[in-house]
Amino acid sequence: MGNEWVFNLYVFVLATFVGYQVISRVPPLLHTPLMSGTNAISGISLVASLLAAGSHHLISQILGFVAVTCATINVVGGFLITDRMLRMFRRKPDVPAAKLETGKRGTAS
Amino acid sequence: MNPHAPIQAVVPSPEAVATMSPTAIVLSLAYIVAAVLFILCLRGLSSPDGARRGLVLGEIGMLLAVVATLLHKDVVRYEWILAGLVLGSGIGVAISAWIPMTKMPERIAFSHAFGGLATALVGVAEYLREVDGLTYFKVGALGFETFLGFLTFTGSIMAYGKLQGVITGAPVTWKGQNFLNIGLFFGALMAIGLLVYDRSQQQVFFGIASTGLALGVMAVLPIGGADMPVVISLLNSYAGLAACATGFALNSQILIISGALDGSSGLLLSLLMSKAMNRSFANVLFGAFGTVSDPGQPAAGQAGKSYNEATVEDAAAVLMASQSVIFIPGYGMAVSQAQHAVRDLAASLERRGVDVKYAIHPVAGRMPGHMNVLLAEANVSYDKLFDLDNINDDFARTDAVIVVGANDVVNPAAKKDTSSPIYGMPVFNVEQSRSVIVLKRSMNPGFSGVENELFFQPNTMMVLGDAKKTLLSMISALKDGH
Numbered sequence: 001m002g003n004e005w006v007f008n009l010y011v012f013v014l015a016t017f018v019g020y021q022v023i024s025r026v027p028p029l030l031h032t033p034l035m036s037g038t039n040a041i042s043g044i045s046l047v048a049s050l051l052a053a054g055s056h057h058l059i060s061q062i063l064g065f066v067a068v069t070c071a072t073i074n075v076v077g078g079f080l081i082t083d084r085m086l087r088m089f090r091r092k093p094d095v096p097a098a099k100l101e102t103g104k105r106g107t108a109s
Numbered sequence: 110m111n112p113h114a115p116i117q118a119v120v121p122s123p124e125a126v127a128t129m130s131p132t133a134i135v136l137s138l139a140y141i142v143a144a145v146l147f148i149l150c151l152r153g154l155s156s157p158d159g160a161r162r163g164l165v166l167g168e169i170g171m172l173l174a175v176v177a178t179l180l181h182k183d184v185v186r187y188e189w190i191l192a193g194l195v196l197g198s199g200i201g202v203a204i205s206a207w208i209p210m211t212k213m214p215e216r217i218a219f220s221h222a223f224g225g226l227a228t229a230l231v232g233v234a235e236y237l238r239e240v241d242g243l244t245y246f247k248v249g250a251l252g253f254e255t256f257l258g259f260l261t262f263t264g265s266i267m268a269y270g271k272l273q274g275v276i277t278g279a280p281v282t283w284k285g286q287n288f289l290n291i292g293l294f295f296g297a298l299m300a301i302g303l304l305v306y307d308r309s310q311q312q313v314f315f316g317i318a319s320t321g322l323a324l325g326v327m328a329v330l331p332i333g334g335a336d337m338p339v340v341i342s343l344l345n346s347y348a349g350l351a352a353c354a355t356g357f358a359l360n361s362q363i364l365i366i367s368g369a370l371d372g373s374s375g376l377l378l379s380l381l382m383s384k385a386m387n388r389s390f391a392n393v394l395f396g397a398f399g400t401v402s403d404p405g406q407p408a409a410g411q412a413g414k415s416y417n418e419a420t421v422e423d424a425a426a427v428l429m430a431s432q433s434v435i436f437i438p439g440y441g442m443a444v445s446q447a448q449h450a451v452r453d454l455a456a457s458l459e460r461r462g463v464d465v466k467y468a469i470h471p472v473a474g475r476m477p478g479h480m481n482v483l484l485a486e487a488n489v490s491y492d493k494l495f496d497l498d499n500i501n502d503d504f505a506r507t508d509a510v511i512v513v514g515a516n517d518v519v520n521p522a523a524k525k526d527t528s529s530p531i532y533g534m535p536v537f538n539v540e541q542s543r544s545v546i547v548l549k550r551s552m553n554p555g556f557s558g559v560e561n562e563l564f565f566q567p568n569t570m571m572v573l574g575d576a577k578k579t580l581l582s583m584i585s586a587l588k589d590g591h
Contacts, residue, residue, distance in 0.1 A: 005246050008357055008365055015366040018148060019373035025155040028381075028471055028496055031478030032213060034154050034374060035345055039220050041147050041167060042348050042371035044364055045228045047178045048355045052234040053193055054184030063234040065189040070227035072197025073204070074220050079168050081205040081216065085482055086164060088210075089157040092490035 033085045040078025046071035132180065139177035140363040146170030147367055151374070157491055174363055210486040211443045214341060214475040215272045221344045222265035228351040229258025229318070235358060236314055247358050248308045252301035254354035255314070256321040261347040263325030268340055271329070272475055278334035286331055293324045332393070335440075335517065337475040339382045339393045346375025378477050385471035385497075387523075387533035416552070419570035421579060424546045425586035427570065431508035431544075433464040435500065437537060438480045439473050441514015441550065441576055450580035451513055452487040457587055467493055468500045468537055470518035497535055507542040514548060514576050520561045531559055545569040548576045 026034050049071045053064025129137075146166045153163015178184065208216050232255035236243070243251070270276035297320040304313045332340050349371030356364030383390055428434065436451055455465045467489065473480045481494055495503075504510065512519055522529040523536040539545055540563060547564060551573055563569055572579050 004360055005357065008360065008362065011362050012353060012357075012365050012369055015144075015369035016373045019151070019370040020377060022148060022151045022155075023370075023374045023377050025152070027155070028469070028478060029481045029491055029494060030154050030157060030160060031378060032217075032476060032482045033160065033478070034151070035217055035341070035378065035477060036213075036220070037150065037154060037164065037167065038345065038349070038371045038374040039217065039224065040171070041150070041367050042224050042352050043227075044147075044171070044174060044367035045224065045231060045352045045355055046171075047174055047361065048231045048359055048364060049193070049227055050175070050178045050190055051181065051183055051359070052231050052238075053189040054179075054181075054186050055238065056185060057234075057238045060234040060238045061186065061189045063230040063237075065193045067227040067230040067234070068190055068193025069197040069200070070223040070230075072194050073201040073223050074227070075171055076198045076201030077205040078201075078220060079164065079171070080202060081208070083161060083164055084205070085210075085213075085485070086157070086160045088482070088485040088488075089160070089491050090485075091157075091492050092488065 029089070030086075033082050033089075036078055036082045036085065040075055040082060043071050043075035043078055046075055133182075136177045136180060139173050140361075143170040143174040143177075144363055144366045146173070147370060151370060209446075210482055211446050211448075213482055214337065214479060215269055217476060218265050218269040218272060218341055218344070221341070221348050222262050222269065224348040225258045225261025225265060225344075225351060227258075228348070228355050229255050229262060229321070231355055232258055232358070233318065240309060240311070243308050245305050245308075249301060249305045250354050250358035252304050252314070252317050254351055254358055255318050256297050256301065257347055257351035257354060259318050259321030260325040260328075261344055261351055263322050264329045264340075264347070265325075265344050267326055267329035268337065268344060271332075271334060272337060280333040281330045286327070290324065290327050293320055293327065296320055297324070334475070335472075336386075336393050338472050338477050338479075339379050339386075339390075341476045342375050342378035342382055344375070346372050346379060349373070349375055382472055382477060385535065386531070387535065414565045416565050416571050417567070417569060419546070419572050421572060421582040422586050424570055424572050425583050425590060427509055427544050427546065428458060428463075428511075428583070428587065429461075429590050431458075431463060433507045434458055434466075434509045434511060435504065435507050435542070436465070436467045436511050436513060437473075437515050437519060437539065438467065438469070438484065438513045439515025439518060440475060440479075441516075441548070443474055443479065443483060444514065445550075445576040445578075447513060447577040447580055448483040448487040448489075450577045450584070452484070452489050454511075454580050454584050454587075455489070457584055461587075465493065466495055466500065466503070468497070469494050470497055470515070470537065473515055473518055497537065501538050504538040505541040508544065510539050510542045510545045512539065512545065512547045512549075513580070514550075516549075516561055517559060519563055520559065522560070522562055526562075529559060539563060540566060540568075543568065547571050548579050549573055550575065 046068065049064055049067035052060045053068045055061065147170050150163045150167030153159045232251050236251050267276065271278050297317055300313050300317045304310060329340060349368045352368030353365050353372060356368055383393055436455065442448055442451065459465050467484060469480045484494060485491060517531055519537050519539045520531060521540050523531045523534040526532055545568060547569060549571060564571055
């Protein structure tokens with residue numbers, strides 16, 4: 001038993017280190033998608049919720065059901081909204097094509 | 110096998126691997142692949158071009174982890190699972206597909222609440238199911254999990270309420286508040302210790318849960334709206350730590366890894382946000398911004414000064430004579446949903462040959478990256494969005510700056526007035542540009558209560574009113590000018 005949590009502590013420390021390194025490379029431009037993306041990934045508590053909802057114990061099943069619902073909201077909603085945001089981040093040509101009619105007067109100043 | 114034995118969610122101890130069934134080995138490998146995919150997903154976010162591809166990897170990882178768990182031998186009934194998955198997916202799609210981008214901080218706070226609640230309930234379920242079979246270590250981990258989960262839950266609900274305006278955005282403070290919060294925190298730690306000592310004490314366990322719920326409310330109450338970016342990042346971190354604690358309790362490495370990724374992301378963002386305000390963590394959490402200074406003082410200071418109130422036409426005339434323009438958006442742009450109007454004004458300036466850039470402060474808005482998302486939504490090319498460090502030297506060479514609903518991030522007091530509560534915060538060198546056009550609802554200093562000298566400088570024009578309306582009239586004034 002003692003070994004197990006030392007092992008888990010290793011995993012925790014290394015994962016935190018990797019996370020810190022990877023995330024420090026994310027530009028401020030993408031900080032909101034980063035937040036919603038990690039939120040979707042932390043929906044991994046779905047794994048634990050599934051184990052609770054799928055057990056024999058009744059109270060566990062009920063609490064697990066609510067937990068599965070909440071975690072699924074985060075997983076599905078988190079990935080969906082992150083993708084929606086990332087789709088918007090594009091490099092565009094200098095003069096936006098939209099609303100061209102307002103620009104027909106040319107560049108005289 | 111003892112039916113009450115704790116669930117070994119993922120990888121059993123190394124010695125036991127030798128005796129694992131082939132399916133169990135495949136499932137363990139699936140979790141390892143999922144963990145790698147999550148890391149690659151986050152790595153994709155290092156540039157906007159590869160980010161969507163990265164996200165797909167994350168989605169595959171999640172699917173893999175969920176399917177592997179459903180095949181786990183301890184999952185014996187599927188009806189509750191199915192119901193939860195269907196209901197959760199429905200709600201998840203509903204709150205993500207149509208929500209406007211201006212509501213993103215609220216949306217993020219809301220989802221942190223769900224994350225916290227899920228981990229907390231798993232903690233309660235595990236505790237109740239296995240009270241007698243728990244090891245000391247697992248009881249401790251469950252205690253932390255439940256405490257952090259409920260803390261994240263109520264804390265995020267409070268943050269949501271403040272952002273939504275249901276609860277006042279101003280800091281709510283009273284005497285002895287910090288003392289009480291610190292007391293609650295150490296009380297919870299002691300209770301976890303007590304529970305490890307005697308795991309059958311259910312009232313102690315529920316005491317820990319209630320303390321988490323109470324502390325979430327108490328800890329967010331004193332924090333003002335302008336500090337929300339730090340709070341949201343911090344709650345992100347707590348949600349991750351709660352998932353980690355679950356991983357320790359269930360001996361599940363995938364939970365530990367994902368939780369650690371989430372936790373370190375939240376921590377890093379909170380540190381960046383605190384740095385961008387030149388304040389320590391402790392100061393954000395316990396400082397209650399703005400209430401420190403006497404609220405009567407700023408108003409008195411302003412009364413004697415005069416400012417240039419300008420019309421839309423005056424501002425348009427300045428813009429017509431400009432060759433380079435920098436926009437500085439702030440929370441006010443989000444409030445009046447002016448991002449599209451900003452883009453339209455920028456587009457009509459660009460058609461006149463004006464060089465247009467956007468200066469984005471790390472703490473502009475209510476969450477990290479808030480302004481970037483709004484401008485991206487309005488179709489602004491991301492190579493025109495500049496960080497503080499990359500644009501601050503350009504102001505001296507700029508003809509006109511348009512401040513759209515930003516305040517503290519353009520306050521020169523942060524650079525020279527040692528008595529100002531925002532002294533030391535890195536701000537834009539706006540005052541160096543030839544002229545400054547400030548779009549603001551009124552001359553009211555807002556709830557941060559900090560006076561902004563920029564508004565009273567001779568080269569500053571104040572155009573008061575709703576930012577969106579003002580921008581739209583500026584666009585037509587530009588058109589009528591020629």
